[in-house]
Amino acid sequence: MPVERTSGGTSLIDVLDRVLDKGIVIDAWVRVSLVGIDLITVEARVVVASIETYLKYSEAVGSLTSASRPAIDGHVSEAVIAENAALRVEIARTRREGTVSRRLRRP
Amino acid sequence: MAPKRRPSRRTTARPSRTVDKKAAPNNGMAASRVIREVPPRAAAPTVSKAGAKPVESRGKYVYCVIRSEDALRFGAVGLGTVPAEVSTVHYKDIAAVVSDTPIEVFDATRENVLAHERVNEAVMRDHTVIPMSFGTVFKTRDDIIELLRGAYSAFIDVLLKMEDKVEFGLKVLWERDEVVKQIEREDDDVRQLKSEISSQSGPTYFARVQYGRLVEGALQARSERYVSEIFESLRDVAVASRANKPIGDKMIMNAAFLVSRDREQAFDAKVKAVGAKYAPLTFRYTGPWPPYNFVNIRLKLERATPGG
Numbered sequence: 001m002p003v004e005r006t007s008g009g010t011s012l013i014d015v016l017d018r019v020l021d022k023g024i025v026i027d028a029w030v031r032v033s034l035v036g037i038d039l040i041t042v043e044a045r046v047v048v049a050s051i052e053t054y055l056k057y058s059e060a061v062g063s064l065t066s067a068s069r070p071a072i073d074g075h076v077s078e079a080v081i082a083e084n085a086a087l088r089v090e091i092a093r094t095r096r097e098g099t100v101s102r103r104l105r106r107p
Numbered sequence: 108m109a110p111k112r113r114p115s116r117r118t119t120a121r122p123s124r125t126v127d128k129k130a131a132p133n134n135g136m137a138a139s140r141v142i143r144e145v146p147p148r149a150a151a152p153t154v155s156k157a158g159a160k161p162v163e164s165r166g167k168y169v170y171c172v173i174r175s176e177d178a179l180r181f182g183a184v185g186l187g188t189v190p191a192e193v194s195t196v197h198y199k200d201i202a203a204v205v206s207d208t209p210i211e212v213f214d215a216t217r218e219n220v221l222a223h224e225r226v227n228e229a230v231m232r233d234h235t236v237i238p239m240s241f242g243t244v245f246k247t248r249d250d251i252i253e254l255l256r257g258a259y260s261a262f263i264d265v266l267l268k269m270e271d272k273v274e275f276g277l278k279v280l281w282e283r284d285e286v287v288k289q290i291e292r293e294d295d296d297v298r299q300l301k302s303e304i305s306s307q308s309g310p311t312y313f314a315r316v317q318y319g320r321l322v323e324g325a326l327q328a329r330s331e332r333y334v335s336e337i338f339e340s341l342r343d344v345a346v347a348s349r350a351n352k353p354i355g356d357k358m359i360m361n362a363a364f365l366v367s368r369d370r371e372q373a374f375d376a377k378v379k380a381v382g383a384k385y386a387p388l389t390f391r392y393t394g395p396w397p398p399y400n401f402v403n404i405r406l407k408l409e410r411a412t413p414g415g
Contacts, residue, residue, distance in 0.1 A: 003382030003390040005275075005375065009224045011393065012217055014276060017351075018399035019223055020215060023238035024172065026406045046257040049405040053268050055365070058338065058348040084354070089215045092242075 016085050020092055166210035166244045167196070167251055170226040171236040171397060174266050175202045181229050186213070186222045193226055196248050198255035201262050203239075204230050205251060213242045227397045235270050237262060237404070238397035258406060265402055271368045272346060274401065275394035277378065278353075279337065279360035283326070285387060290325045297321050330359040333385060338362070340381050344374040349400045359388075363400035371395070 009015060026046070168186055170193070178195055185191035185206030195202040204226065213219050223241050230236050245251045255262065291297050300318040304311045337360060338348065347365040354361060366374045382390045 003379050003392050005378075005392045005394065008228055008276075008393055008396045009221055012220065013354075014393055015220050015224045016215070018396065019220055019238070019241040021240060022399040023240050023397065023402055024243075024404045024406065025240045026243055027408070044408050044410050046254045046406050047409045048258050048261045049407040050403070051261045051265065051405075052403040053265060054349055054401045054403075055268065055347045057342055057345065058350045058362070092215055 013085050165207050166246050167205045168208040169239045169243045170204045171238045172203055172262050173234040173236050176200050184226055184229055196251045198252050203251050236397045237265050237402055238399050269398050272365050273395035274398045275364045277362050278391040280357040280389040334360045344370050344377045365401045
């Protein structure tokens, strides 16, 4: 089967895989705080907690676990993948909402 | 909740850059793009009263950080029911790519997430980007300048490392049942057990267990061999790679490759050659992406030292 390249934004799962927790990440609760906080007036500042770049060529060790899993049919696995993505979104959302309510409860 | 106020230009000790303000009026720079329903942008911070969003809820959504001293505009491709105009906020020689948004927590809906990615892809055509993770909103332009200032050296360092490099995704899947059949054809022990079981001459329990073990082992070995061969054959055309955990039963490889722009065609050709060589495997090849898998900058908020 010939391999065709598709541009990034065409698969939601591929996008979610990347944008939720990779790249420049601001602490989940800070991200919510920023919505309410004015950095300048509260004299807070954004600082780097950690910085990592991955510039090595992987040897692909330890990534191979799928072969020993029991076989499930294609429909099930697609559904599981979709559910996974949905759950991750849900988790991200709940986490943020949790922080919102915590913030709001404060006097 | 504090009463919503109209954001006023705050006087700060720090001089704020206003270069981009001068370049702000629509002057037909994005002529090649079809822009509809773009609210008229004013050069001064007064906003049209006819705007759909209330003036006081304006924040700025950040998509990515790039290296640029010039004010840039990317057209109406941002988040929002009417896609927002995307522009830049600068500090020294770096810039955040932003658009105006209501100040709110964004849900990772399909539309929002794809808009975030769409902007990154548009910016990436001409710039090296450090992508921001989804959903970061700042209250004011000054806050973004503060972000750029606070993490300036980290951004510069990473921008240099990622200069002219883009990410590609490669997922490899197989039809497990097909591979099992192939193993049954090619592996003598498996074939023999298979025929013993199907001939039903006597109890087959141990033969079945043995068969299962052999097949699993052979599948594992094959998967490992394929994956390491694929990684090996792309080594020369990529700068770096990462192996993520495969998702689901059919996937044997879930990798990201960092590729120099000038090697993009070579990488492309190699992936296609590999795809042709391993015909029974399915390749899902995506990109170019911003280098999400190769950059991780974690930021936190810190209170300024008292009296500082």
